[in-house]
Amino acid sequence: MSKFRKEFSHANPSLTQAITDVSISRRSMMKLLSAGAVMSTGLIGFPEFSYAAETPVLGGKLRAAVANASASDTLDPAKGSNSGDYCRLFMFYSGLTELDKDLKAQPALAESIESSDGLTWQVKLRQGVTFHNGKALTAEDVIYSLSRHKDPAVASTAITLAGQMKEFKAVSPSEVQIVLEQANFDLPSILATSSFLIVPDGTKDFTKAIGTGPFTLKEFQPGVRTVGSKNKNYYKPGLPRLDEVELMGVTDPAARVNALMSGDLQMVSTLSANDVKRLKQNGKFNVLESKSGMYSDLIIRTDTTPGNNADFVLAMKYLQPREMIVKTVLQGFGDVGNDTPVPPWHPMYNKELPQRPLDIDKAKFHLKKANMVGAKVEIITTPNIEGAVEGGQLIQQIARSAGLNVSVRRVPYDGYWSSHWMKDPVGYGSVNPRPTLDMLFSQFYLSTAPWNESGWKNEQFDQLVAAARGESDQGKRKQMYGDMQKLVYDNCGTLIPAFISSMDGCSNKVKGVEAWPSGMMMGYRFHEFAWLAS
Known part of the structure; x- marks a missing residue:
């Protein structure tokens, strides 16, 4: 038994069984947390679902819900900033490129x-494509759509990426x-993201x-719902299959799942492990599990106290209960992280970085x-x-043994991103998958990144990001990204x-959808492929 486990066993022997009980539930874990316990459990997992090939049925209306909803919901590709926005934008717009299920x-x-x-890219447009108002797609529409991101007045979330153009x-x-400022062989993947979806030349009104x-x-209705009707002139033959899609914003997790189970919704995003268990036991629903680069991170601002002390940041890294979070909070539906934004299954993952353990003694040393x-x-x-509430509570309990008094304050989700994210000295964030490491690093880790948490x-690091963009040799590129991960691992506050x-x-009547690593809800594009069985 590790020294850490011995400390807690001697302090509270009744918890010894809970620490090693492989069948503990998430609810039980939360009860024990409230009693001041910390535990590590075994993995609870569920089999993947498979779907038989069927002939698609045309027509029908599908009602789906995402976990994001606020008054800032947008129909402007330049302003999209969360999974709800991304799903909504892909309903109405198309990009020059798109990501397949292999990214x-x-x-x-x-x-x-x-x-x-x-450095110089030639783009030939598909012929016969028209906008919803009947206007034909031309080169001028593309130029306008891409160039508007470079205008600071637009306040595009992709202004850093567009600065390369x-x-x-x-x-x-x-x-x-x-023509780019410097070579970047990732441009086709960048253009596949929702920010760079194409709008008509001169568009100012996005309503x-x-x-x-x-x-x-x-x-x-921002913060409530979006309804779309089938585009009968869509350039892809046979798609979409649905006549109508209603996309709701339901921030309450229980309300989303209950609405799915009652039949008010046919598809929902962001399930918890317990939600998966409920749906599996019911037998009338399917679950899509996509391995992804999505993560919730504990953000320590390094430009203010206490995060401007590198030893405090390192101490907090040694207080991270990584395996506990995967096994208990996520119930096995995830992968252990190592303080870099690159998941262990990624081809560019730096395997040379030692896995940072939960280590009370090292945390004490740095504190x-x-x-x-x-x-x-x-x-x-x-x-x-x-995992943010549970993760914070686990750290709170563990930190006591290291001599740090941690309090956890829950705040309402409404307004969290505008009032707390990247503003609090220590708080949580959540990052959706990005199709390339260049995009991830450019948007979240560059010194000039708009979301440098x-x-x-x-x-x-900044120099390596720029150099890797123009490197066509994959071996050299992997080394560069490995070096970037080392810098983040050693020095960053995320x-x-x-x-x-x-x-x-989703209901088992929803067909045509599958797990994609580019993001939830089939890479935010479920509505394009889904159909309803009669």
Whole structure:
């Protein structure tokens, strides 16, 4: 038995069985947490579901719900910032490229996109594509859609990525040339994200959501719901199969699952492990588990106290109960993290980094160096970030043995992202998967990144990000990304204990959907492929 387990066993012998009980439930874990216990359990998992090939049925209305809803819900691709926005935007717009289930960029509105040097790209547009208002797709629409992200007044969430694009030129009405500031062989994958979906030239009003996507806008109530009707002129033959999709925003996890089980909804995102168990026992529902790069991270701002003390940050890293979170909170639906945003199954993962353990003695050592033994630290959390409340409570209990007084304050989910995320000295965040490491690092870790959660700045890291974009040799690129992970691992203030499998639930009458690693709800595009069995 480890020293850590011995401490707790002697302090409270009645918990010894709970610590080693492989059948403990998440509810039991929360009860024990409230009593001041910390435990490590065995893995509870469920088999993957498989689907027999069937002939799609056309028509019908599908009602689905995501976990995000607020007054800031948007129909502007440049403003999308969460999974609800992404699903909504893909309903109405299409991109030049799109990601397949292997995370490879495939042609979409672009018939082809090619470059010999990663610097100058030739984009040939698909012929015969029209917007919802009947206007034909042209090169000018593409140039407008991409260039607007570079305008600070637009306040695009992709302004850093768009900054790589230096020049746009309409070679002909159906061909665009894109010249980058520096070579980046990931451009096709970048263009597949929701930010770079194509809108008509000159669009200022996004309330009508005029795009080339599979659905046309019927109704939009920010924070409540979005309704789309089938685009009969969609450029993909046979798609979409549904006549109508209603996308709800339901932030309460229990309400989402209850509505699914009652038949009010046919598909929901963001299931917990206990939700999966309920649906499995019922027998009338399917679950899609997608291994993904999604994570909930404990953010320690390194530009303010106490995070500006590197020893405090390192102490907190040694207090992370990584395996406990995967086994108990996620019930096995995830992977242990190592304080870098790259999951262990990723081809660019740096396997040379030693797995950082839960180590009370090392935490004590660094707290003493930081002169913070006996100090008080508050962690801000909110229930709708997967594993955040439980993770904070586990740290609270563990930290006592290291001499740190941690309090956990729950705040409402409504307004969390505007009032707390990246503002609190210590608090939780949640990051959805990105198709490339360049996008992930550019949006969250560069010194100039718009979502640099911990305020971390590292000149060497910035230089490596820029250099890797133009490296076509995959071996050299992997080494660069490995070096970047080492810098994050050693110095950054984002603590990543686990990667969370994306868990979506649907009625067994919903067909045509499957797990995709590019994001929840089939890479945010379930509505394009789903159909309802009669």
